[in-house]
Amino acid sequence: MTETQILLIEDDPLDMELALFALQENKIANHVQVARDGEEALDFLFCQGKYSSRDKAHQPHLVLLDLKIPKIDGLEVLRQLKNNEYTKAIPVVILTSSVLDRDVICGYKLGANSYIQKPVDFKQFKEIIKELGLYWLKFNRGVPEDAFT
Amino acid sequence: MRLPKFNKPKMDQSLPDKNKDLNPDRNLLHVLFIEDEPNDLELILYNLNESGYELEYDCVDQEPDFLDCIETNTYDIIIADFQLPGWTGLDAYKMLKEMDDDTPLLLVTGAVGDERAVDCLKEGISDYILKDNLIKLPLEVSRILHEKQLRDNHGQGDKQQTGNDNQHIAKCKAELEAVNKEFDAFTYSVSHDLQAPIRHINGFNNIVLSKYADQLPDEAKEYLQKINDSVANMNNLISGLLILSRAGRREMNVNLVDPNTILNEVMQELEPDMEGRDIEWKIDKLPDIKCDPDMIKIVITNLLSNAVKFTGKKKHAVIGVSPLPNGKPGFVVKDNGIGFDMKDNDKIFNVFQRLHQKEDYEGTGVGLATVYRIIAKHKGHVWGESQVDNGATFYVELNNG
Numbered sequence: 001m002t003e004t005q006i007l008l009i010e011d012d013p014l015d016m017e018l019a020l021f022a023l024q025e026n027k028i029a030n031h032v033q034v035a036r037d038g039e040e041a042l043d044f045l046f047c048q049g050k051y052s053s054r055d056k057a058h059q060p061h062l063v064l065l066d067l068k069i070p071k072i073d074g075l076e077v078l079r080q081l082k083n084n085e086y087t088k089a090i091p092v093v094i095l096t097s098s099v100l101d102r103d104v105i106c107g108y109k110l111g112a113n114s115y116i117q118k119p120v121d122f123k124q125f126k127e128i129i130k131e132l133g134l135y136w137l138k139f140n141r142g143v144p145e146d147a148f149t
Numbered sequence: 150m151r152l153p154k155f156n157k158p159k160m161d162q163s164l165p166d167k168n169k170d171l172n173p174d175r176n177l178l179h180v181l182f183i184e185d186e187p188n189d190l191e192l193i194l195y196n197l198n199e200s201g202y203e204l205e206y207d208c209v210d211q212e213p214d215f216l217d218c219i220e221t222n223t224y225d226i227i228i229a230d231f232q233l234p235g236w237t238g239l240d241a242y243k244m245l246k247e248m249d250d251d252t253p254l255l256l257v258t259g260a261v262g263d264e265r266a267v268d269c270l271k272e273g274i275s276d277y278i279l280k281d282n283l284i285k286l287p288l289e290v291s292r293i294l295h296e297k298q299l300r301d302n303h304g305q306g307d308k309q310q311t312g313n314d315n316q317h318i319a320k321c322k323a324e325l326e327a328v329n330k331e332f333d334a335f336t337y338s339v340s341h342d343l344q345a346p347i348r349h350i351n352g353f354n355n356i357v358l359s360k361y362a363d364q365l366p367d368e369a370k371e372y373l374q375k376i377n378d379s380v381a382n383m384n385n386l387i388s389g390l391l392i393l394s395r396a397g398r399r400e401m402n403v404n405l406v407d408p409n410t411i412l413n414e415v416m417q418e419l420e421p422d423m424e425g426r427d428i429e430w431k432i433d434k435l436p437d438i439k440c441d442p443d444m445i446k447i448v449i450t451n452l453l454s455n456a457v458k459f460t461g462k463k464k465h466a467v468i469g470v471s472p473l474p475n476g477k478p479g480f481v482v483k484d485n486g487i488g489f490d491m492k493d494n495d496k497i498f499n500v501f502q503r504l505h506q507k508e509d510y511e512g513t514g515v516g517l518a519t520v521y522r523i524i525a526k527h528k529g530h531v532w533g534e535s536q537v538d539n540g541a542t543f544y545v546e547l548n549n550g
Binding site: 012014015018021053097099100118120121122123125 | 341344345347348349351352353354356380381383391400
């Protein structure tokens, strides 16, 4: 079974394509799971709905979270993720276009590990994705598998 | 004098019944319009006609024509647009005053919460209406005509009148503030939402440029690069608007602040813009000021980066920062750059106003508008002095009370 390294939560198809391109070009992740709204993201993480056959023990090593997403809002996804025993240790990087202090503060209060504003310049965006991948998937030592299960 | 026969409306009176004729006798009204937008004129005419005014009017959009008209004709009222090519409705008002002409002037300003409308109120124009609120126009016109008649009957010093004027100014101010708030919220959401499409354009443009570089002729690459430049430009514009709208919406966090620290921070941040330049800085110690430090940082950043930008063609640039000569809290930023013509003095703080060719000096025309707004929020004053090719000086005076 392929291990999902990154869960990308992004509703805008163009932003999704650009993020996937940047991830691929930097050879960061072989397998990226995309969730197009908050509900799908939680279904995936909690292995419910159409993901009910998924193994809870295999969680992504990094979640890239957009805040303005349909069905369930990004901050609510974050809250539930950080309040669940199986998923609370997954690093979450908020990747959003919002510059509102309110969102930044709320994000950190709910346990986000990082908050990054999507730059307009794609070269800069690729650079950020590269750094993120290196840091969270290579340098950072995450929780050992099954530690929280 | 022909006047509609009905009582003076109360200030808070709700909108009149559309079908009710404001002017039952359909008396003729002589109007001079100062308007450069045929569509706007048509809307104004429509609103007045609907309410029963029959009009005989002239329309001008140039100063000489305006002077010509008021010298040769007598009008019941002048209805002026604020923003005109090369001049403003405020200029027209001042000219009237100079000529001792007491024809009432009603200013019609854009719906975008023009900061300048506040200046008009200060100048004594108590009658203005927003373009998106033209439905109120007939009521305003009749009120103004009625007040004019009262003035003519009782003389200028009528106390009741002054009271009503003040009440009216207060009403206008409140209305303007509400519109400003709405505008800020609108600007924020528009500029925020505009970022997504330009991010996409830039992203895919870059992918084409990098992925297919060897298959593209040089000319195609140049065009794609031009798209990139335009996108970068638009992005700067949007970022500027975001800062402008946030400056308007934010709650002020006022403290006694040492501006010298902020100045140092800003100068460090501007270092990339100063690369390869010969700039002599003359920085004097500034007195403490009572202000919102984040907002004043935006002001200092804009003024200094303008000084750096507009001295760009000087071999040896000199930029000075010093306390206000009158000893009041604030500061002065002076450069020896390209300067501006003092006849443009009242335009430089307008949004999107540019005085120089884009090729010569980059910029979005939002910076000084942001400065103006922030200082206005502090109840302070900002003004500029300059001579073409002889540098510009900007004065910021704050209120420490």
